[in-house]
Amino acid sequence: MHPLSRRDFLAGSVAALAAARIQPATASSKTIGYCIVGLGRVSIGYFLPGLKYAPSARPVAIVSRDPRIAAIIARRYGIAPRHIYGYADFDRIADNREIDAVYIALPNALHAEYTIRAARAGKHVLCEKPMSAQVEQAERMVAACRSAGRKLMIAYRCQYEPATLRARQLVRAGRLGRPLVITARFGFDISPSFRLMGETRPEWRLQRALAGGGPLMDVGIYCLNASRFITGQEPAGIQAESSSQPGDPRFRQVEENLAWSMRFPSGLAAACATSYGVSLGESFELSGSRNASLRMDPAYGYASHRLQVTGGGAPLDFQPDFSGHRQFGAEAEHFARCILENRTPRSPGEEGLRDMRLIARIYAAARRT
């Protein structure tokens, strides 16, 4: 489907390929048809263009409430007009045999409904993070996909990114010694509205009913997930404090700033911060008992991530050429291969559910004070 992108892809660094565990599709491979559910900033700007880096995947359908934007995007990706759906006729995707999987990029509170409807329509589901707006929704998503016999993967992009994978491998191989302290931050100054395809829209991430929470749900979750993914440990204790500037209309419904502390059973402590009020950059630092440290910066966003390691051996400075589109391509490819080979994704629904439960604990801790 993507001869040019296949060439681009194969030209990528061997290390990146190996780290991301992407296998180039063979000529005889079937490819997975994705239906894009929700045409917003992520699907238009990243997921769809990223598919050129997913040799086992191709876009075949669209679900959108906006016929104008849907028509533009469908034309851009050679999607047939009859494969454009609205939310009212969403369940008709069941009849479209070209659709193997859906990619859900809706506001958080809608993830559960459309994941469950997609599974019932017989489709596998790749759902954006955070998995949902509430724990109970995430539980229903896992149950629905299980009972429908469909795969569910949460789009933890970083878990398919070579620098993150390298960090995880080094930590688990003991390069830093025993992990002792994590500090991580991710925050930005959010606008009350955004532009999309010539239109101005209000920021749904500031509406509790749609987002379920503030920066923790949106960007803080990266710090949380990286802490778990890179160390392979689950937090045993969580405490948190959140704060908002009085009078800022953006933060009437969701928190502005949040700092949280975690304790892991092995003796690791983590201090994390997130914000919708100010850029905190996007860093992840882990220090271990060999007096060695790992720093990722940028660690989470759409620029190529960078991993630096000092102590415990020769210094390492690893920044694979793997920015946003390739990151989205890698996760789309992973899920496509899981479907083709009947494997469980690295970040299944249960992984998203774990974060949702931890996020609920963080919010509960912040409310307690």
Place this chain on the structure above:
Amino acid sequence: MHPLSRRDFLAGSVAALAAARIQPATASSKTIGYCIVGLGRVSIGYFLPGLKYAPSARPVAIVSRDPRIAAIIARRYGIAPRHIYGYADFDRIADNREIDAVYIALPNALHAEYTIRAARAGKHVLCEKPMSAQVEQAERMVAACRSAGRKLMIAYRCQYEPATLRARQLVRAGRLGRPLVITARFGFDISPSFRLMGETRPEWRLQRALAGGGPLMDVGIYCLNASRFITGQEPAGIQAESSSQPGDPRFRQVEENLAWSMRFPSGLAAACATSYGVSLGESFELSGSRNASLRMDPAYGYASHRLQVTGGGAPLDFQPDFSGHRQFGAEAEHFARCILENRTPRSPGEEGLRDMRLIARIYAAARRT
């Protein structure tokens, strides 16, 4: 007293002088005689050599349990042998009119006893941080100095250091906008023993009875104090998680790692980390609503501190030549001038007591989970 050092001092940068608010002593000035209580790493390595940068101060007496080391140090600083005291005859300092003030550099748990005895002996007290091992001790110290009519200052070295003072001034002038998020870390890999003047001694900082706690008491306190000092705000909510590697004999009595979160009433959140298990460097970062950030690194130790500011105006990179000895000299000078001019020190006992109460809340929060 120190003609060479006076010249060194006057050669220092004007900015540093202004920031540290040190006024060169005039020829007619009286100087303050310090009695050094406790000859350990800090007093031998930093405070005493730092006095050459304190034109209004001079060392006049020593209290030590070790006659050999006391004799060496007395000779080095021209202190008369009759001005060397032991702890048994400590109260005799009352009779030494050359002693205006004591500098207390003992293990934390001994601060209260010797502060109170010094005040009763009619001496002003400059006491190392942390102020004490327990809140109740700190309260007694404040009360004893007040009732004796003697000044009490806690040796918050950074509050007399030009980069910290510049940071505080910029933040309070609104350069960053409203302070939103702080992240701060200070930690190191502690040895179970240390060398002093040719002897190996066990590390008292790992003994709960002497230290009162672990890295939070020793180095984490810098993150806490900087958060309060630079913003001028007091935390309203505090949460914490601490952790220790099982089996490490260093951490039988005190915590190894500690992460804590703070909320300030104005809408500021802070995420801090400290460790005795691994170096975390020594950084302080503050981001504000003008999408401007301040980073201090190094922020707390004996190297010259560095302040970098981005956003909210022209970038700033300020690293005054003001390493350890000058920092100790600046605080010794400040206290000497306060005594000479009958002023209240910038970091009085009440300031140390505030930190002690917050530290107790951090430990209580960490124990709760």
